[in-house]
Structure formats: structure tokens, C-alpha cells
Amino acid sequence: MEFPPSSSAMLSHDTVFYALYPDSLTTTNTTTLQSLHLQILQTISPFTTDYIWQHQPFNLSLSIPPNPTCLCPSSSNLPHLHGHLRYGDNLDDEWFTVFLLFHISQHFPSLSIRLWDSDGEFLLIEAAFHLPRWLNPDTSDNRIFLRNGHIHIIPRNRLPSPSLMDSLNFLTTSESESRASESVQTAVMNRIKDYPNRAKKNMHTVRVRVPVSVARVLKHEPCLISLAVEGFYDRDIDTMKFAAKMEKFLEKGREDELVCISVKMSRAMYAQLVQQTFRAPKIYPELPGRDWKEEYAEAELGLKIACGLEMMYQQRKHDGVEGKGSTWEAFMQSLEKSGYFQGLLPGSSEYHRLMQNAQEYYRNTSLHSKASDLMSAPVRRIDEILALPDSVDEFKAQEVPPSDDDSWLYNGEEELNSALMERQKEMEFYDLKHKSKGKEKKGQTTGSNADEFDPSDVVKSMRAFVDTVSSYEGAEAPDDRNKEVDLDVDQFLKEMESVMKFPGEAANSNIEEGSSSDLDFDDSDESDGIESAEDNDEEDTFMQPYSDAMNEELKETTLQKSFVRADEQIPKKDEGTSHAAEDMDNDFSPVDVDVNLLKSLLDSFSSQQGLPGPASNLLGLMGVQFPQDAKKSK
Incomplete structure (x- = not known):
């Protein structure tokens, strides 16, 4: 004898739903459904007799108009069998249910079976890497069925927006056209191939x-x-x-x-x-x-x-x-939607009075x-x-x-790693297939080498990203990721300079045009040339010693060596390292912003070792993809 689950958990988020539709919907009556019901239960009883379900057993109920009991609104006017099962923390219960439904569809070829759970069409999730590109959660309504032991997908070119009745009729008359590809069938069958033995092992x-x-x-x-x-x-x-x-x-x-x-x-x-x-x-x-x-x-x-x-x-x-449970909760929800409680706060005297009246009505x-x-x-x-x-x-x-x-x-690590490896192989195969297609399309449209990588694209994309709109909700990637963005770099640097300087400092400090070095201070004033001698003396009194002291401190560090500078030359092997160091100490040449940006991004991308990271994520938003390191791949 099996018992129903706790009513409060009957429609929990971890629930699988199913509905079975016979082909002869117009001639199906209560007697026919009852006979079919008994035959199905007898067919699956060898598998379910000794099985202990996590929360509730596999069940089937009759739904016949004009008093349907199915939870699916689209089935309310169709006679059929239906059920739902809460699997909780035991996913084996869900996949054992899938196995039973496949078994039923094999033994009753005239049945079309719908199957979904709280996440939607979970069979499609399982076969996500093998589905046609047009199929997604928005286009899958009334399209996915089990029939004769196979998965069927109603084709879009035959039925653009099918109703449930349209799909059932199509399955009856054109079953061969809706059968899903072998890769989709295999992806799902791999999950249930070990049943019913796995059910016993569980x-x-x-x-x-x-x-x-x-x-x-x-x-x-x-x-x-x-x-x-x-x-x-x-x-x-x-x-x-x-x-x-x-x-x-x-x-x-x-x-x-x-x-x-x-x-x-x-x-x-x-x-x-x-x-x-x-x-x-x-x-x-x-x-x-x-x-x-x-x-x-x-x-x-x-x-x-x-x-x-x-x-x-x-x-x-x-x-x-x-007498409470899921029925009482549904009754309360209907009262709240109808405005029965008039927006009153729970706990108030008037709310308590209305609640007592509702409970009294419910008991009757x-x-x-x-x-x-x-x-x-x-x-x-x-x-x-x-x-x-x-x-x-x-x-x-x-x-x-x-x-x-x-x-x-305690020893499930090996099984988990095996499952993860299977998923990883599936993802790699999917990426490889679509990359090859993308390269073919790019080669056909541009006639150029698809593997060619232009470093200037990275700089242009980053400049476009900096120039786009940002707010408290975050930064926006450029709308057209392949469109070249016109950015006035000089103006951008001047704006950044004005932001970074303290009040009153911008008028007395000048960075060489085209340079982003914040280490090269200059006392000259080229903004307007209208400064009093007294103000200049006050600024010089502070800025000159401050600038000299900062430069001296920085000379003792390796910070200067971390930047690539404009017109920088690599010293020859026969030149003394001491002369090179001395030259670098005395030469604060402008920093090349573009080269440093590209170098930093390449270093960050390399340190990710193929894993997701800030560099790949940021450039991915801009449609830029770094090539793989050929040396490491060898």
C-alpha cells in the first residue's frame, strides 16, 4: 500500500509532471480510460513493486471534461491520464519516472506523452547540445512528446505555433516527421539506459x-x-x-x-x-x-x-x-487574489475576523x-x-x-568526476563544431583568414568600451561589437587628467600631449598664461620639491620597469647593464598606453590558463577573442 505525500509539498518546486493522451480523443470515455489505466499500472508493476519512493509513488489519475483534474490548463478539455511526482533530493526518482514513461510509450504505441518538471522541458535541457538552433524555452510549447519509445519534436516549419490538439493530431498522422535526431535520442537514453537495474541499486x-x-x-x-x-x-x-x-x-x-x-x-x-x-x-x-x-x-x-x-x-x-494542506493553501490564494482581505495586515483584529469566516466556510x-x-x-x-x-x-x-x-x-568522487568528464567532452565537441562552422562562414563572407588576430582590435574595443554609457546598473558593452569606434584619445586623456588632479592643481601641471605618464611633472602653465606671480611662487614652493622627492623615491623602485615606453629600445648584449639602468633612471619617457594595455591583457589572459577570468570575460563582451598560446599547446 502506498500513501500520498504531505499536502503542503504536493506542488513543490522539485516535482515532475506527465500527461498521457490516447489517439482516439474524440471517442475516449471514462470506461476506456479506466481500462487503459489498469493496463498501464499492470505493465509497470514489476518495476515498482519493491521500489521505495522518496516522497510519493508513481501515480496516474483520470481527467475527463467537464470536471478535469489535470494541472495543465491546455489539457482541461481533453480526456487523458495524468500524474505528478515529487522527487525531492532524490533525482533517481525523476529519471526512474522517465524510464517508466518510455516503457509505457513502447507498450502502448497509440499514446502521446507529455513530460515536464518545475524547470520546464528538462529532457531538452539534457539534450541541449544537440537541439536545433530555433528550439528554446519560448518556442517549445506543445512541441515535445514521447511516443513509441522515442522523443518527438513538432517541426516549426510544419506548425509555427501549435496548440496541444494540433500537435497531437500531427503525431497521429505524421509521426515520422517529428521524430528527433539520433543525437537527441542518445543524449536522453544515456540517462535511463541503466534502469531498471539502477533503481534496484538505488x-x-x-x-x-x-x-x-x-x-x-x-x-x-x-x-x-x-x-x-x-x-x-x-x-x-x-x-x-x-x-x-x-x-x-x-x-x-x-x-x-x-x-x-x-x-x-x-x-x-x-x-x-x-x-x-x-x-x-x-x-x-x-x-x-x-x-x-x-x-x-x-x-x-x-x-x-x-x-x-x-x-x-x-x-x-x-x-x-x-483539513488543511495544499487545498487550503490554494483556497487562501484564491481569496487573496479576489481581494477578500482588503489589504489588511495579518494579525489585525479585522484580518482575524475575516480569517475565521474563511475557515468556517472551508470546513463546510x-x-x-x-x-x-x-x-x-x-x-x-x-x-x-x-x-x-x-x-x-x-x-x-x-x-x-x-x-x-x-x-x-563516502567514495562518490570517482563517479562524480566521470560524470563531469562526460559533460566536458560534450561541451568541447559542441564548441568545436560551432567554431568550425563560424570559421567557414567568416571565410566565405570576408575571404580572409579566420584565425588572423589584429592587436589593434583589442585597443579599439577597449576604447569603445570606455566611451560607452555606464551607470549605477553597470557598464554597457558596445552595441555593435564589430564596428570601429571613433574615440578622441587626446581629449580623453585631458579629461582624465582633470579628474585625477586635485582642485587648483590642473592649472599648474602639464603632461606632454599624447603621453599618459603621471610621473613626469612640469611646472609650466599653458592653459591660459594668466597667473599672478604670487600664485606661481606659491605653487612652485610646494610642487617642485614634491615632484623631485617623488621622482627620487620612484627611482629606487622597479615601477618604471613595469611599463613599456614610447620609442623604447632594447639594449644590446654587449652594453653594460649599469649604463642601461642609469639611462632608464634619468629618462622618464612617455608611457605607451596602447602597448601597455595590450601587454597587461595578454598577461592576464595567459595567467587564466584557459579558464574563465577577467580578461576573457571583458573582451568577450566586446566580441574580441585572443588566440591560444601556440607554445603551451605544443
Whole structure:
């Protein structure tokens, strides 16, 4: 017996949705859908019988107009089967669901199946490097289907903006035209090729020591382990109060005896239990000593299961009485959208009065009774099990197999690296394919060598970038990345000079035109020639000693050697290094801005070693791409 998930989590962000449409939509009725429903469940039952789902089992429901139950608005007027499944932290549940749907499509060729999750068309995400260029999230509506064991993409040239009915009719009449390419099929099939064996591998059996009442419940309903783990993992302050009392599963308190049983759960559940630290409540029976490592580990894991089961039971019992959950939340959302609360602040007396009226109305609707039944189903089943006669000796006499090896929990690095390498190869192949296409197009349009690199383009692009608009939202890259930008460098340098100088300094300092060196100070005044002798004397009194002192300090450093200067000559080997150093000390020639910019960018790009970095990111915005270092590639 399987139980529904917590209502508050039914439409969580980690949910996969699916809808199954028979070809004969016009003649499909309730009887036909019911028969199809039973046949499908019978077909997949060998795979799902012993599988423990993370939050909820694979399910199918009937949706028939005029009272549809499907969550997809476009399907509201079509008779079909549908379902949704929350996979939570266990992605294997999602891909196992994909496998089941592929299996269903193979055994029922007259079915067209839609499949999506909270992120959208996740099958397309998996095959992103193999899709046609026109296909994106904006153009994929009503285009992606499973049929006869294959992925089908409704072609754009046949149906530019298809409705759901248009696509279903096209699949029925022109199935061969919509079948996706082999590379797309392979990309998706690689994710499910190991199922159903991987589903079995995903199960983990472990020995635990639990109170007798917990052992009885898990003996009759092994699937309740998923709700117990969910209750423990999602615990909060309110539910922890239930664990502190353990009213349901510890009738005798500390006098209750712990028995050893074997529990099967998914690997994700086991990880969620083992990786959390949890202190036993005072009422819980004493655990074995830590010196008994194996027994203590079994009892500690059983403690978490027992407390999780208690928290789940009490919370669902409370929610069942209130009849709340996803239906209550949907009801509240509809009230808020309709303006029922009139913009009142929660907690105010008037808001409280309106809330009481809404709760009273909700209790008298059918939604309340349905939600109550949904939440109370596990509670009723647990009550039924604990009402049955059972003996403690039954659990003591049974032989419990040892726990499965859990080294996979700590040695997953190799598997992760393998998956990353596969993705890396896929990305490299995609980049290589599109680079070769881009080079062919560039060679055809320009007739030049596509690999030619012009350093002046880097300088021009950087100047264009500096000249574009920037604001508090950030800098903007040039609109036309291939268009040459006309930049008055001299004017730009003068503007920068005026900004960088202190007030009153700009009139008395001059940088040689065309030079960006801020180390070459000059006392001359060429701005207007109208300065009083007294002002000049005051400036000279400060600026001349200041300039001389700064130059002397800089001569003792290596800063000057870090810039490339205009008309700089490389000294010959037979010239003394002392003469060269002396010449450089005495010669503050202008700095070549363009050459220094290019040199700095090349050094930064080289230090990235092929990885993303500031140089490649900045130049990428401008449409400039540096060539790879030929020496390093050899």
C-alpha cells in the first residue's frame, strides 16, 4: 500500500509532471480510460513493486471534461491520464519516472506523452547540445512528446505555433516527421539506459534498532519509511515537540524495548538520516554504549526513524482534523487574489475576523473532507496496525541480515568526476563544431583568414568600451561589437587628467600631449598664461620639491620597469647593464598606453590558463577573442 505525500509539498518546486493522451480523443470515455489505466499500472508493476519512493509513488489519475483534474490548463478539455511526482533530493526518482514513461510509450504505441518538471522541458535541457538552433524555452510549447519509445519534436516549419490538439493530431498522422535526431535520442537514453537495474541499486537495506511499535508498523507497511524520513529531515520546532513526548510509539516510555529489524530505503533517505546529528529525547530508551559501535549505530539510526515517524503521525493527525494542506493553501490564494482581505495586515483584529469566516466556510466544503482524508490516510493505517495483536518475541526470534555496504556514501568522487568528464567532452565537441562552422562562414563572407588576430582590435574595443554609457546598473558593452569606434584619445586623456588632479592643481601641471605618464611633472602653465606671480611662487614652493622627492623615491623602485615606453629600445648584449639602468633612471619617457594595455591583457589572459577570468570575460563582451598560446599547446 502506498500513501500520498504531505499536502503542503504536493506542488513543490522539485516535482515532475506527465500527461498521457490516447489517439482516439474524440471517442475516449471514462470506461476506456479506466481500462487503459489498469493496463498501464499492470505493465509497470514489476518495476515498482519493491521500489521505495522518496516522497510519493508513481501515480496516474483520470481527467475527463467537464470536471478535469489535470494541472495543465491546455489539457482541461481533453480526456487523458495524468500524474505528478515529487522527487525531492532524490533525482533517481525523476529519471526512474522517465524510464517508466518510455516503457509505457513502447507498450502502448497509440499514446502521446507529455513530460515536464518545475524547470520546464528538462529532457531538452539534457539534450541541449544537440537541439536545433530555433528550439528554446519560448518556442517549445506543445512541441515535445514521447511516443513509441522515442522523443518527438513538432517541426516549426510544419506548425509555427501549435496548440496541444494540433500537435497531437500531427503525431497521429505524421509521426515520422517529428521524430528527433539520433543525437537527441542518445543524449536522453544515456540517462535511463541503466534502469531498471539502477533503481534496484538505488535501494539500501540496513539493520536498525527501534521500539516494538515502530517495528510493527514498518513490518506491515515498509513504504512508510519514506514518510518517517521526511518527517525527521523536515522537522522544525513545532514538530520536535511531538518527538519530545513520543506519545504514539512509546507507550511505556524508557521501559519500551528496542528490537532489531531490517529496513529498506533509498540511498538518498539513508544519507539524510546518517548525515544529521540528533540527540535522543529524555523519554527514549537508553541506547547501547558508544564502545559497541555497530549496535550504537543501529540504535541511533532507529532513533531517527522512530522520532520521524512520531512527528509525521502527529502532524498529519493535526492537519487531518484541520483539513488543511495544499487545498487550503490554494483556497487562501484564491481569496487573496479576489481581494477578500482588503489589504489588511495579518494579525489585525479585522484580518482575524475575516480569517475565521474563511475557515468556517472551508470546513463546510468538499475540499475540507478530501484534504482531511488525504492527510489522515497514513494515520488511520498506523492505528489499524497497532491495533493488531503482535508479540515482541516474534522480532527477537527472527534473523536479521547485515546492513548493505555504505562506502558509496563516502567514495562518490570517482563517479562524480566521470560524470563531469562526460559533460566536458560534450561541451568541447559542441564548441568545436560551432567554431568550425563560424570559421567557414567568416571565410566565405570576408575571404580572409579566420584565425588572423589584429592587436589593434583589442585597443579599439577597449576604447569603445570606455566611451560607452555606464551607470549605477553597470557598464554597457558596445552595441555593435564589430564596428570601429571613433574615440578622441587626446581629449580623453585631458579629461582624465582633470579628474585625477586635485582642485587648483590642473592649472599648474602639464603632461606632454599624447603621453599618459603621471610621473613626469612640469611646472609650466599653458592653459591660459594668466597667473599672478604670487600664485606661481606659491605653487612652485610646494610642487617642485614634491615632484623631485617623488621622482627620487620612484627611482629606487622597479615601477618604471613595469611599463613599456614610447620609442623604447632594447639594449644590446654587449652594453653594460649599469649604463642601461642609469639611462632608464634619468629618462622618464612617455608611457605607451596602447602597448601597455595590450601587454597587461595578454598577461592576464595567459595567467587564466584557459579558464574563465577577467580578461576573457571583458573582451568577450566586446566580441574580441585572443588566440591560444601556440607554445603551451605544443
